[in-house]
Amino acid sequence: MGAAGGHQGRKHIQELENLLLDTPFEGSNLTAQTSWPLIQSLAFKLNCAFPGLMLSSGALGPLPEVRRLRARPPHSMQFPAELTQEACQAPIRELRLICIYFYTSFFFKDDPNTVLLNDYVLGAQLGHYHVSNLRKPINISFWHNRSLENYTLTCVFWKEGAGRDGWSSEGCRTEQASPGQVQCHCNHLSYFAVLMQLSSARLTAEQLASLTHISLVGCSVSIVASLLTILLHVHTRKQSDSMTRIHVNLHGSVLLLNATFLLSPVLAAPSAPESACTGLAAILHYALLSCLTWMAIEGFNLYLLLLRVYNIYIRRYLLKLCAVGWGVPAVLVLLVLVVKSSVYGRHVIPLSTSQDNSTGFQNISICWVRSAKVHGVLVMGYCGLTSLFNLVVLACALRALRRLRAREKAPGRRACRDAITVLGLTVLLGTTWALAFFSFGVFLLPQLFLFTILNSFYGFFLFLWFCWQRCHGGEQAEEGPETEASSSSQMMH
Structure with a gap:
């Protein structure tokens, strides 16, 4: 995808973010339907007594575009109670947490040789607030059924800069809890993925x-x-x-x-x-x-x-x-x-x-x-x-x-x-x-x-x-x- 395509993709993502943040809805959560394929999104109403939240892909409905896959690897995101602490220091009417799941890396092109695990990108945003430097990290789990013998896995987030956008590992720690699970522990909200890099030398x-x-x-x-x-x-x-x-x-x-x-x-x-x-x-x-x-x-x-x-x-x-x-x-x-x-x-x-x-x-x-x-x-x-x-x-x-x-x-x-x-x-x-x-x-x-x-x-x-x-x-x-x-x-x- 060229630079123009990348900017156009980011424009669509911002439109979806604004839709989820500004659309009024009844109840505690909202599942938004989008016109873009391979994307699912959720919105939650939160208050200052937020106890924490665990989201699993099992709670999401299936996408028609991924039904053809034999088995879609699951994923999950866990948010700590500290998430709303800084936002609640100012008078607010409502806090809204939005989560967007991309089953494609089309909108996040860094290097042409960049490969993401499962092609998954999981993102979250708390209202219009910038959440960073959390004492207890946000835990993102990616399951897979791939052989990663010759790969190095690194948890990354999408960083938008003045010069160019790209993947960065700042504030994230990578852990492979089991052969089929990668856990990312990050101290901020953003769009997260697992970067796969070929490695010729591997050690015990x-x-x-x-x-x-x-x-x-x-x-x-x-x-x-x-x-x-x-x-x-x-x-x-x-x-x-x-x-x-x-x-x-x-x-x-x-x-x-x-x-x-x-x-x-x-x-x-x-x-x-x-x-x-x-x-x-x-x-x-x-x-x-x-x-x-x-x-x-x-x-x-x-x-x-x-x-x-x-x-x-x-x-x-x-x-x-x-x-x-x-x-x-x-x-x-x-x-x-x-x-x-x-x-x-x-x-x-x-x-x-x-x-x-x-x-x-x-x-x-x-x-x-x-x-x-x-x-x-x-x-x-x-x-x-x-x-x-x-x-x-x-x-x-x-x-x-x-x-x-x-x-x-x-x-x-x-x-x-x-x-x-x-x-x-x-x-x-x-x-x-x-x-x-x-x-x-x-x-x-x-x-x-x-x-x-x-x-x-x-x-x-x-x-x-x-x-x-x-x-x-x-x-x-x-x-x-x-x-x-x-x-x-x-x-x-």
Whole structure:
């Protein structure tokens, strides 16, 4: 449906809302007949002694348009007594609660690839009042008879904005009470649905709990290690060269990445405002791109040291590297925010089982990129290019080291030190991030645990490499171009 069709559909919905809110009727409730197919609506008269209300699809008459279906999955909505509390603070003649059930998503088109569970949209409105921030949520239940093996389910509501309308999960919590039932707990009135998103990687609750604990410990350790490295650099910055300053910028990006990653689940909680989660998701994306960019800069710098040792002069070298390392990711993220800020927000990490939470571990939501296209291009694509470039540089470094050792009379006497050098360069160039491309088939679980362990402790491994360089700087200076410190004096600021 085009934009014009979408606006026309919203106009019809507003007409129906006004009809239900303004039409006088006798008794306590009214069932309205509409000229639009696949829509049912109800209106209720309420007072300030409202005890709560439970509505079930069993109380609704059948629609001729859905009789052809073998079994129409039921649904229900439960409203708390608190619903009328704010409205009753002002003098009122009558409160009216209207409920509209859409058995089609025709009137609510967001992304062309958006899929809703059962194609159901359930809406409610209390008079002309805006009901939000309820202490006890409105409970909406959707039953289904579908296999959702490869889907992530998220409770959403229709949010009308100044720029464009779309589905949002703000103020809603998703719970899969049973394999055939999805419960939405939302703290406001609106039009609700369950968004279905294809997911390639699904974990059990136990596996997700283990990965979460590893990430928590690893990121915390890396934050401390990066802070120590930066402080050591500040303490000895008079003796530092451009090489060390590049390392410190990499540590700064790793510090930002780990800090925002740890904050992400906190601001993705239902109680946190969606704008805060959107902002943090953009910062997290920026931190990741910066980290990957500085890894590529480390590879570029190592390439210069290995292959152009005797002919290096780059005016304002470090300043230009900082413009690339911090500026390019900022431009990319700002461009995404300008084009479509809804790309960033709450992202639910799916579980493979429904959720037999015998471990007490709930689904995790994080503030992250929600668009598959942006994730594919500006996360996986960016990571892939960085990893490919640094793997080529690492291969060149290993080749140079092998040629140097082949010329020595006793090539085996420095095997241990060479092994540490290779391992350090492997860490420095971030080649472990290439593991992200092995998340399929039998590699999925080993890859997830290896990726989580190696990259959450990445800052700590960099710290160990930094310390080893400091302790063996004098010896490395005599080794030749394959070690970084040997050529640092060649770089011009």
